[in-house]
Amino acid sequence: MKQPPIYIVMNRHVITANRKLAPEQRQPAVRVTRGKHGKPVYCDSFQIHGPCELLNGIGEGVMPCGATIAIKTEAAMTLFTRGQHDVHLAASEALDLAA
DSSP states (O other): OOOOOEEEEEOHHHHHHHTTSOGGGOOOOEEEEESTTSOOEEESEEEEESOEEEEEOTTSOSSTTOOSEEEEEOSEEEEEOTTSOOEEEOTTSOOOTTO
16 A cells, blocks of 8 residues: 655754753654655655656645644654664564564
């Protein structure tokens, strides 16, 4: 079964809050979801292993969270989070890191 595309947004509220914290206390600000309404997974950075599209709402929200810019891809990805193992996500794999 084909999975919905992956959407990536930067959480500006986390970025702002991180400026006031020591480096070891900062939270991941990159939000990754499978589909627009999927359960979010947070990471520090990522690598997309294939084509992607930059969505620009030009001031209007492109995501339910209100993000005006997002990246959309159906390609495989690697998520990087400080202090954790890298997560390799296949293009057809569900975005459920708890499993």
